[in-house]
Amino acid sequence: MDSNRKLSNFENAVYDAVRQIPPGKVASYGWVVGQIARGTARAVGTALARNPFAPEVPCHRVVRKDGSLGGFFGETAGPQLGRKAEMLKCEGVPFKTPGKVDPNAFIG
DNA sequence: GTTGTGACGGGTC
């Protein structure tokens, strides 16, 4: 735990909240903000983009409110996005359209 | 201490 502690309290809170997301479901950045009740979706994105706890922290289960995947490992577009979609699909996340998850898969 | 950027969100056109 104290191996690489260059992270701030905010980052730690984000990883902790994302880690609570159950498989087959997805949460929006705003949902995470509601769990930690700190910062904004923009800050959560910044934190997950540096997610050093992957894949321990299911950052791929965090998607945009629009249902779009958002990004993956700092890449807002590219083959990694397709990888993210495959993982979610494999976990049982319903997709409304390719590249977009069903709103029913959202928590909250 | 200041500036710029970013895996967002909501509102408006």
Next chain:
DNA sequence: CGACCCGCCACAA
């Protein structure tokens, strides 16, 4: 629907 603008917080240089 899509495209555009503004506002939000956190982090790195």
